[in-house]
Amino acid sequence: MKLTNLLIFLFVVSGIAQSRYTLSGTVTEAASGETLIGVNVLIPELSTGTASNEYGFYSITLPEGTYEVVYTSLGFGEIRQTINLKENIVQDIALSEDLEQLDEVLIEADVEQLSIRSPQMSVATLKAETIKQIPVVLGEADVVKSILLLPGVTSAGEASSGFNVRGGAADQNLILLDEATIFNSSHLFGFFSVFNPDAIKDVKLFKGGIPARYGGRVSSVLDIYQKEGNSKEFHMNGGIGAVASRLLAEGPIIKDKAAFLVGGRASYAHLFLPLFDLDNSAYFYDLNTKVNFRLNERNSIFLSGYFGRDVFEISDNFENTYGNALVNFRWNHIFSEKLFSNLSLIYSDYFYGLELDFVGFEWDSGIQNFNLKYDLKHYLSDKLQVNYGINNIYYQFNPGRIIPNSPESGIVEEQLTKKYANEFAAYVDVSHNISSNFSLQYGLRLSHFTRLGQDELKLYENDQPVVFDPLLLIYEGAEPIGVRESSRGESLASFTNLEPRIAASYVFNDVSSVKASYIRMAQYLHLLSNTSSPTPLDVWTPSGPYVEPQLLDQYALGYFRNINGGEYTLETEIYYKDIQNRIDYIDGANLIANNDIEQVILNGEARAYGFEILFRKNRGKLQGWVAYTLSKSEQRTPGRTPDEIGINNGEWYNTPFDKTHDIAIYGNYILNDKWSFNTNFIFQTGQPTNYPIGQFVIQGIVVPYYGLRNQERLPNYHRMDVSAVYTPSKNKDRKFQSQWVFSIYNLYNRMNAASINFRQNQDTGVNEAVRTSIFGIVPSVTYNFKF
Numbered sequence: 001m002k003l004t005n006l007l008i009f010l011f012v013v014s015g016i017a018q019s020r021y022t023l024s025g026t027v028t029e030a031a032s033g034e035t036l037i038g039v040n041v042l043i044p045e046l047s048t049g050t051a052s053n054e055y056g057f058y059s060i061t062l063p064e065g066t067y068e069v070v071y072t073s074l075g076f077g078e079i080r081q082t083i084n085l086k087e088n089i090v091q092d093i094a095l096s097e098d099l100e101q102l103d104e105v106l107i108e109a110d111v112e113q114l115s116i117r118s119p120q121m122s123v124a125t126l127k128a129e130t131i132k133q134i135p136v137v138l139g140e141a142d143v144v145k146s147i148l149l150l151p152g153v154t155s156a157g158e159a160s161s162g163f164n165v166r167g168g169a170a171d172q173n174l175i176l177l178d179e180a181t182i183f184n185s186s187h188l189f190g191f192f193s194v195f196n197p198d199a200i201k202d203v204k205l206f207k208g209g210i211p212a213r214y215g216g217r218v219s220s221v222l223d224i225y226q227k228e229g230n231s232k233e234f235h236m237n238g239g240i241g242a243v244a245s246r247l248l249a250e251g252p253i254i255k256d257k258a259a260f261l262v263g264g265r266a267s268y269a270h271l272f273l274p275l276f277d278l279d280n281s282a283y284f285y286d287l288n289t290k291v292n293f294r295l296n297e298r299n300s301i302f303l304s305g306y307f308g309r310d311v312f313e314i315s316d317n318f319e320n321t322y323g324n325a326l327v328n329f330r331w332n333h334i335f336s337e338k339l340f341s342n343l344s345l346i347y348s349d350y351f352y353g354l355e356l357d358f359v360g361f362e363w364d365s366g367i368q369n370f371n372l373k374y375d376l377k378h379y380l381s382d383k384l385q386v387n388y389g390i391n392n393i394y395y396q397f398n399p400g401r402i403i404p405n406s407p408e409s410g411i412v413e414e415q416l417t418k419k420y421a422n423e424f425a426a427y428v429d430v431s432h433n434i435s436s437n438f439s440l441q442y443g444l445r446l447s448h449f450t451r452l453g454q455d456e457l458k459l460y461e462n463d464q465p466v467v468f469d470p471l472l473l474i475y476e477g478a479e480p481i482g483v484r485e486s487s488r489g490e491s492l493a494s495f496t497n498l499e500p501r502i503a504a505s506y507v508f509n510d511v512s513s514v515k516a517s518y519i520r521m522a523q524y525l526h527l528l529s530n531t532s533s534p535t536p537l538d539v540w541t542p543s544g545p546y547v548e549p550q551l552l553d554q555y556a557l558g559y560f561r562n563i564n565g566g567e568y569t570l571e572t573e574i575y576y577k578d579i580q581n582r583i584d585y586i587d588g589a590n591l592i593a594n595n596d597i598e599q600v601i602l603n604g605e606a607r608a609y610g611f612e613i614l615f616r617k618n619r620g621k622l623q624g625w626v627a628y629t630l631s632k633s634e635q636r637t638p639g640r641t642p643d644e645i646g647i648n649n650g651e652w653y654n655t656p657f658d659k660t661h662d663i664a665i666y667g668n669y670i671l672n673d674k675w676s677f678n679t680n681f682i683f684q685t686g687q688p689t690n691y692p693i694g695q696f697v698i699q700g701i702v703v704p705y706y707g708l709r710n711q712e713r714l715p716n717y718h719r720m721d722v723s724a725v726y727t728p729s730k731n732k733d734r735k736f737q738s739q740w741v742f743s744i745y746n747l748y749n750r751m752n753a754a755s756i757n758f759r760q761n762q763d764t765g766v767n768e769a770v771r772t773s774i775f776g777i778v779p780s781v782t783y784n785f786k787f
Contacts, residue, residue, distance in 0.1 A: 019063065019064040020061050020062060020063050020064065020381070021061070021062065021064060021085045021086065021087055021088050021089070022059055022060070022061045022062075022088045022089075022337040022338055022379070023041075023059070023060050023061075023062065023069065023083065023085060023088075023089050023091060023337075024057070024058060024059035024060070024088075024089075024090055024091075024334075024337040024338070024379070025057075025058060025090050025091040025092040025093060026052075026055075026056045026057050026058075026092050026093075027039040027041075027052045027056050027058060027071065027073075027092075027093045027094075027095065028056060028092070028093070028094050028095070029076075029094065029095060029096075029097070030094035030095060030096040030097075031096065031097060031230075031232060032229075032230040032231065032232055032235075032250075033094075033230065033231035033232050033256060033259065034201070034227060034228050034229075034230065034231075035052075035055055035056025035228060036052060036056055036073060036076075036095060037052060037053070037054055037055075037056065037201070037202045037225065038051050038052060038073065038125070038202075039051060039052040039056075039058070039071060039072070039073040039076075039093075039095065040070075040071070040072050040073065041058050041060060041069065041070075041071055042069070042070040042071075042072065043060070043062065043067050043068075043069060043070075043382075044068060044070060045067055045068065046062065046067070046382075047436060048060070048062075048382045048383075048433075049382075050379075050382065050385075053340065053377060054202075054225060054342075055300075055332050055340075055342065057332075057334065057340050057377075059337055059338055059340070059379035060379065060382050061338065061379060061380070061381045061382055062085055062382055063085075064085055064086055065084075065085055066082065066083070066084045066085070067082070067083055067085060068080055068081070068082050069081050069082075069083055069091075071093050071095060073095060074127075075097065075127070075129070076095040076096065076097055077095060077096050077097070079093060079095060088337050090297070090337065115560075116505075116507060116510075116511070116512070116513045116560055116561075116562060117439060117505060117507050117513065118439065118441075118505060119209075119431075119439045119440055119441040119503040119504050119505035119515060119517075120209055120211075120441060120503060121208065121209045121503060121505075121515040121516075121517055121556060121558050121560075121573065122152075122206065122207040122208030122209045122210075122517065122556055122558075122573060122575070123204065123205065123206050123207070123209065124147070124150045124204070124205045124207070125202070125203065125204050125205075126143075126146055126147065126203045126205075127202070127203075128197055128198075128200045128201065128202075128203075130146070131143055131146045131197050131200070131203065132197050133668055133676075133678050133723075133725070134146045134149065134666065134678060134680060135678055135679065135680060135721035135722060135723035135743045135744075135745065136721070136743075136745065137158075137191065137745040137746075137775060137778055137780075138191070138241065138242055138243050138244075138745070138778060138780050139241045139242055139723075139741060139743050139780035139781065139782040140192055140241055140243070140244055140782075141197040142192060142193050142195075142197070143193050143195040143197065143200065143203055143224065144162075144163055144185055144186070144193035144195070145193065146203075147163065147203070147205055147222070148163060148664070148682070149625075149627060149664040149666050149680055149682070150205065150614070150627055150664070151573075151612035151613065151614050151627040151628065151629045151662070151664075152165060152166045152207050152575075152610070152612050152629050152631070152662075153165055153205070153207075154629075154657065154659045154662055154684060156170075156656065156657065156687060157687060157717065157752070157754050157774075158190075158752060158754060158774040158775055160190045161184065161185070161186040161189060161190040162185060162186065162190075163185075164219075164657035165205075165207050165219045165220035166207055166208070166219065166220070166554075166575060166577060166608055166610065166631065166633075167577065167606075167608030167609075167610070167631055167632070167633025167655060167657055167658060168218065168219030168220065168577070168579075168608065168633075168657065169219070169527070169655070169657060170527070171217075171525075171526065171527030171529070171540075172217050172218050172219030172220070172523060172550070173217055173219050173220045173221070173222060174214060174215075174216055174217035174220070174221045174222070175222045175224075176221070176222065176223050176224060177194075177195070177224050177226065177306055177326065178224075178225060178226050178290075178304045178306075178326075178328050178330075179328055179330070179344050179346060179371075179373070180306070180326035180327075180328050180346045180347075180348045180371070181326075181346075181348045181369065181371070182194065182324055182326070182348075183324065183348070183350035183367055183540065184322065184323075184324060184350055185222075187267075187284040187286070187308070187310055188267070188282055188283075188284055188310060189310075189312075192244070192267075192284070194286060194306075194308050194323075194324060195224060196246060196248070196263050196264075196265050196286065196288050198237060198238070198239075198246055198248040198263055199226050199227055199248060199261065199263040199288040199290075200224060200225075200226065200227070201225045201226055201227040201228070202224070202225045203222070203223075203224050204222075204223045204224075205220060205221070205222050205223075206220055206221040206222075206223070207220050208517055208519065208554055208556045208573075208575055209441070209501075209503040209515075209517035209519065209556065210501065210519050210521065211387070211429050211441070211443060211501065212387075212427040212428065212429040212443030212444060212445040212499070212501045213375060213387055213389060213427055213429055213443075213445075215391075215425050215427070215445050215447055215499060215521060215522070216393075216423065216425075216447075216522075216523060216524065216525070217521070217523050218521045218522070218523045218550050218551070218552035218579055219552075226261070226288060226290055226304055227250070227261055227290070228259060228261065228290060228292045228302065229250040229251070229259030229260050229261035229290055229291070229292060230250045230251055230252065230259055230261075231252045231255065231256055231257065231258065231259035231292075231294075232252065232255065232256070233251065233252065234249070234250070234251030234252070235249070235250055235251065235786065235787065236248065236249045236250075236786065236787055237784070237785060237786030237787070238784070238785060238786075239782050239783060239784040239785070240782065240783045241780065241781075241782040241783075242269075242780045242781065242782070243267050243268070243269040244265055244266060244267040244268065244269075244284075245265070245266065245268070246263065246264065246265040246266075247263070247264055248261070248262070248263035248264075248288075249261070249262050249263070250262075253291070253293070254293075256294075257293065257294050258291070258292065258293040258294065259291070259292055260289075260290065260291050261288070261289065261290040261291075262287070262288070262289050263287070263288040263289075264285070264286065264287050264288070265284075265285065265286050266283070266284070266285040266286075267283045267284050267285070268283065269282075269283070270282055270283045279313075279314070279315040279316070280313060280314050280315065281311070281312075281313045282310075282311070282312045282313070283310075283311055284308065284309065284310045284311070284323075285308070285309060286306065286307065286308030286309070286323075287305075287306070287307045287308070288304075288305075288306055289304065289305045289306075290302065290303070290304040290305070291303045291304075297334070298333060298334040298335075299331070299332065299333050299334075300331075300332040301329070301330065301331050301332075302328075302329070302330040302331075302332070303327075303328070303329050303330075304327070304328050304330075305325075305326065305327045305328070306324065306325070306326050307323070307324075307325045307326075308323045308324050308325075309321060309322070309323035310322050310323055316357060317356070317357045317358040318354075318355070318356060318357070318358070319354070319355040320353070320354055320355075321351075321352075321353045321354075321355075322350075322351060322352040322353065323350075323351060324348070324349070324350050325348075325349045325351070326346065326347060326348040326349070327346070327347045328344055328345070328346045328347075329344070329345045329346075330342060330343065330344045330345075331343045331344075337379075338378060338379045338380065339376065339377070339378050339379070340376070340377045340379075341374070341375065341376045341377075342374070342375045342376075343373075343374050344371070344372070344373045344374075344375075345371075345372055346369075346370070346371035346372075346373070347368075347369075347370055347371075348368070348369050348371065349366065349367075349368045349369075350366050350367050350368075350540075351364065351365075351366040352364065352365050352366055353365075355405065357405065359409070359411070360404060360405060360406050360408065360409025360410065360411050361402050361403060361404050361405055361409055361411040362402070362403045362404075362405050363400060363401065363402055363403075363593075364398070364400070364401050364403070365398050365399055365400040365401070365416075365539055366398050367395065367396070367397050367398070367540045368395070368396045368398075369393050369394060369395045369396070370393070370394045371391070371392070371393045371394075372391070372392050373389065373390070373391040373392075374389050374390055374391075375387065375388075375389035376388055376389055382433075383432065383433040383434075384430070384431070384432050384433070385430070385431040386428065386429070386430050386431075387427075387428070387429040387430075387431075387443075388426075388427060388428040388429070389426070389427060390424070390425065390426045390427075391423075391424070391425045391426075391427075392422070392423070392424045392425075393422070393423045393424075394420075394421075394422050395419075395420065395421045395422070395423070395525075395542060396418065396419075396420055397418060397419040397420070397421075397539075397540060397541060397542060398416075398418055399416040399417070399418070399419070399539050399541070399593075399595070399597075400415075400416040400539070400593050401413075401414070401415045401416065402414045402415075402593075416593065416595045417454055417455055417456050417457075417595055418454060418455070419451075419454055419541065419542055419544070420451075420452040420453070420454060420488060421449065421450060421451050421452055421524070421542040421543075421544075422449070422450045422452060423447065423448070423449045423450075423524055424447070424448045424449075425445055425446065425447040425448070426445070426446050427443060427444065427445040427446070428443055428444055429441070429442075429443030429501070430442050430443060436507075437506060437507045437508075438504070438505070438506050438507075439504070439505045439507075440502070440503070440504050440505075441501075441502070441503040441504075442500075442501065442502040442503070443500075443501045443502075444498065444499070444500050444501070445498075445499040445500075445501070445521075446496070446497075446498055446499070447496070447497050447499060447522050447524075448494065448495070448496045449494065449495045449496075449522075449524040449542075449543060449549065450491050450493075450494045451491065451492040451493040451494070451542055451543065451544035451545070452488055452489070452490065452491065452492065453486030453487045453488050453489065453490035453491070453492060454486065454488075454492070455485060456483050456484070456485060457483065457484040457485075457486065457492060457545065458480040458482075458483060458596055458598070459480060459481055459482040459483065459484055460478045460479075460480060460481060461478065461481050463545070463546070464478055465477065465478050465546050465596070465598040465599045465601075466478060466586060466598075466599060466600070466601070466602055468639070468640075468641075468643070468644045468645075470643060473645055474586075474587065475586035475587070475602070475647075476586070476599075477596065477599030477600065478599065480596075492544055492545055493543070493544045493545045495522070495524065495543060495548075495549050497520075497522040497549070497551065498520075499519075499520045499521055499522060500518070500519075500520055501517075501518070501519045501520070502517065502518050502519075503515065503516070503517035503518075504516050504517070510562075511561060511562040511563070512559070512560065512561040512562070513559075513560050513561075514557070514558070514559050514560075515556075515557070515558045515559075515560065516555075516556065516557045516558075517554075517555070517556045518553070518554070518555050518556075519552070519553075519554050520551070520552065520553050520554075521551075521552045521554075522549050522550070522551055522552075523549060523550040523551075523552070524542060524543045524549045525540055525541070525542055525543070526540065526541050526542075526543070526547060526550070526583050527539075527540055528540070528541055528591045528597060528601075529591070538591075539591070539597075541597060545598075546598035546601070547583065547598065547601060547603070548580075548581035548603050549581060550579055550580065550581050550582055550583075551579065551580040551581060552577060552578070552579050553577070553578045554575060554576070554577045554578075555575065555576045556573055556574065556575040556576075557573065557574050557575075558571065558572055558573035558574070559572045560572075566618060566619070567617070567618060567619040567620070568615065568616065568617055568618065569614075569615075569616045569618060570613075570614075570615055570616075571612075571613070571614040571615075571616075572611070572612065572613045572614075573611070573612045573613075574609075574610070574611050574612075575608075575609060575610060575612070576607075576608075576609040577606075577607060577608040577609065578605075578606075578607050579605060579606040579607065579608075579635075580605055581603045581604075581605070582603070582604050582605055582606040582635055583601050583602070583603060583604070584601070584602050584603075584604040584635065584637040584647050585600055585601060585602075585647075586600050586601075586602065586647070587647075589601075602637050602640075602647060603637070604635055604636055604637030604638075604647065605635065605636060605637075606633070606634065606635035606636075606655065607633075607634055607635075607652075608631065608632065608633040608634070608655075609631065609632055610629055610630055610631025610632060611629070611630045611631070612627070612628070612629045612631075613627070613628050613629075614626075614627050615627075621669060621670045621671070622667065622668070622669045623667070623668050624665070624666045624667035624668055625665075625666055626663075626664075626665050627662075627663070627664040627665075628661075628662070628663050628664075629659075629661075629662040630660065630661060631658075631659065631660065631662070632658060632660070633654065633655045633657055633658040633659075634652040634653060634654060634655060634658065635652070635653065635655050636648065636650060636651060636652045636653065637650070638650035647709075648708050648709045649708065651708070653708060653709045653710050653711070654688040654709075654710040654711075655688070655710070656687065656688055656710065657687075658687075658688050658710075659684050659685045659687070660685040661683065661684065661685045662683070662684050662685070663681075663682070663683040663684075664680065664681070664682050665679075665680060665681045665682075666678075666679070666680045667679050667680070673727065673729065674726060674727055674728070674729060675724065675725070675726060675727075676724075676725045676727075677722070677723070677724050677725075678722070678723045678724075678725070679720065679721065679722045679723070680720070680721050681718070681719070681720045681721075682717070682718060682719055682720075683716065683717070683718040684716065684717045684718070685713065685716055685717075686713035686714035686715050686716050686717060686753075687713065687714045687717075688710035688711075688712070688713055689710065689712055689713060689714055689755070689756070690706050690707075690709065690710065690711070690712060691706075691711075691712040691756070691758070692704030692705060692706055692758055692767070693705060693706065693707040695767065701760075704758055704767065714753045714755070714756060715752075715753050717752045717753075718750060718752070719745075719746045719747075719748075719750050719752065720746070720747045720748060721743065721744065721745050721746065721747065722743065722744050722747055723741060723742060723743035723744070724741075724742045724743075725739060725740070725741050725742075726739070726740040726741075726742070727739050735787050736785065736786075736787040737785065737786050737787065738783065738784065738785045739783075739784040739785070740781065740782075740783055740784075741781070741782040741783075741784065742779075742780075742781055743779070743780050743781075743782070744777065744778070744779045744780075745775065745777070745778040745779075745780070746775055746776060746777050746778060747777065748777075749776045749777040750776075751771070751773040751776055752773060752774075752775075753771045753772065753773060754772050754773060754774050755771075755772045756769050756770065756771050756772070757769070757770050757772065758770070
């Protein structure tokens with residue numbers, strides 16, 4: 001009997017000891033009411049913690065007891081509170097900007113230890129303030145140009161659209177603005193990005209270890225969130241630059257409950273062109289909007305939008321218009337202190353239009369999608385968190401439409417065959433702290449893509465739209481043998497893929513860890529472009545009967561270390577990427593206004609591998625980083641049968657994005673309250689290209705002969721940029737504050753080659769190489785203000 005009583009007593013004590021309760025809440029900025037992403041919530045006594053999610057919500061479940069809770073985020077004052085956790089507690093926190101840290105930003109060791117312990121790797125986060133400090137061409141702060149200073153990220157050169165990550169193509173990057181897809185991230189053909197830095201809240205780039213909630217691209221994810229608007233008081237800020245200006249207004253609709261944000265940018269350099277007797281013009285404008293409303297403690301709704309357009313005109317004969325438009329309605333709901341949800345309804349549109357008066361027609365093309373996504377985050381305990389959700393996207397592709405713009409043009413209206421598709425995905429993603437030293441992040445994504453019916457689908461013998469001529473040793477389009485007509489509800493082709501993800505972290509001690517990851521991803525959309533840098537004229541097309549989806553397997557291994565209490569950090573990674581079904585083009589492929597694009601496409605494969613190192617200085621008046629990447633990026637398309645030679649004789653060849661060496665150095669020095677200085681230096685191996693390897697003469701005309709693909713390179717690319725930021729002392733104690741930014745792009749006037757073309761000299765008749773450069777030295781001045 002005594003033994004039974006003892007067992008009952010031990011059971012009761014054990015039950016009491018195991019009582020666990022949840023601390024949860026939302027973290028905001030005290031001055032504006034803006035929710036804060038990635039705020040660390042630390043429990044030092046238990047050596048555990050969590051971080052606020054994309055909407056500022058946090059939750060952590062702990063054993064019953066009294067704890068000190070530390071809330072900390074870079075650039076904000078630390079808050080320490082003692083809680084007696086004997087029931088579930090909801091505790092909303094407002095962090096205030098740390099004015100001392102603005103002069104000398106300190107990174108707390110605990111913050112860095114969390115990143116050391118987290119299995120998440122191959123991720124870079126940039127705050128809007130950092131982006132604004134980095135010198136760029138013409139003085140305009142730029143998100144895309146800023147991420148080019150990170151390891152593993154390059155571009156095809158100056159004034160090029162898009163960016164390349166770990167040897168991938170620009171179309172292999174998923175670019176999200178408030179969860180909506182951006183299909184073209186550039187203004188003015190690559191001189192600027194579409195993201196207004198004043199409206200940006202958080203920028204996160206995933207190069208590897210990509211969580212299962214993301215899908216649809218095989219190279220990277222650039223996830224950008226806009227600010228929500230100040231719910232405390234009205235503010236305006238903006239800037240006046242050499243070629244563009246911007247203005248942003250935000251304020252409460254209902255104080256502490258609802259707020260709005262409206263921001264606009266426009267360029268105006270074209271207004272001065274008539275002074276130089278130039279009829280040409282090129283300009284852009286965009287608009288960012290957002291409204292948020294906190295219904296109650298458990299429900300918030302958001303409505304955000306973006307609209308941007310570029311216009312390029314040559315005299316009165318040619319006009320090119322293109323741009324993005326998107327709308328996102330979001331509903332955040334807190335089911336309980338452990339379960340958070342987000343429902344999003346998203347519309348995204350990319351439009352490209354041409355008006356050619358000299359030939360009498362207009363051309364327009366584009367891609368639209370409607371996206372429904374529902375994401376839930378379940379905080380099961382301080383050691384186990386689960387994300388899961390579904391996502392469904394309906395696509396409509398318009399490859400092109402020709403419209404006569406005058407009765408006399410003689411042009412017949414024609415619509416290239418529109419394409420339709422639907423992409424569904426369901427995922428689960430788990431963050432699991434196995435022990436104090438070992439953590440896992442693992443998940444699975446199930447994606448299903450359906451190519452829907454269309455008006456006409458060409459049919460080919462043996463389902464081969466490309467045939468090989470064994471006599472001429474060339475590929476060419478096959479002759480169709482029929483046409484299939486189908487209703488929108490029919491399925492022309494479908495693909496289903498399981499996409500596992502896993503990342504692991506092993507911590508040696510409080511300052512160092514090793515991480516490893518593996519991801520598999522599928523990409524069902526392809527950008528039809530045979531240029532090294534995408535152009536607005538490029539067309540997106542879905543996978544279908546003749547085009548397979550791209551499939552990626554990526555492996556990564558890294559070592560991470562804090563040095564001198566977090567004053568310095570070291571991140572090193574090696575990676576290997578293998579991509580199946582990478583599209584390639586037959587020689588002489590015509591991609592523009594081609595209604596039978598399958599006749600010039602072959603499915604090949606690609607691979608990329610490399611080593612990245614990032615060394616940061618995080619503390620003191622001088623801060624910055626050094627990034628270096630050693631990498632290789634190749635692709636090949638072997639013959640489909642032993643009789644075919646394939647593309648490039650079936651051999652591996654350099655992709656246009658292969659950069660053997662990539663060095664980026666960034667530094668920020670705060671001299672005093674008035675002056676700060678920034679600089680960056682970039683060196684990259686020259687871009688792969690083709691040079692003539694011989695020539696022959698036909699009727700007195702010298703014709704160059706080119707060999708295998710991308711065997712040569714442009715000269716190495718390098719430049720240095722500098723800027724000085726002057727903040728007048730009268731800013732103190734005034735609501736109206738101003739700032740002058742003086743910058744010089746390409747300080748030593750390096751004439752980097754955008755291309756090298758070969759031509760026959762009209763005087764001598766000898767072939768000659770001609771280098772084309774975009775920028776030399778470019779000084780600029782920008783005036784920023786806020787009140």
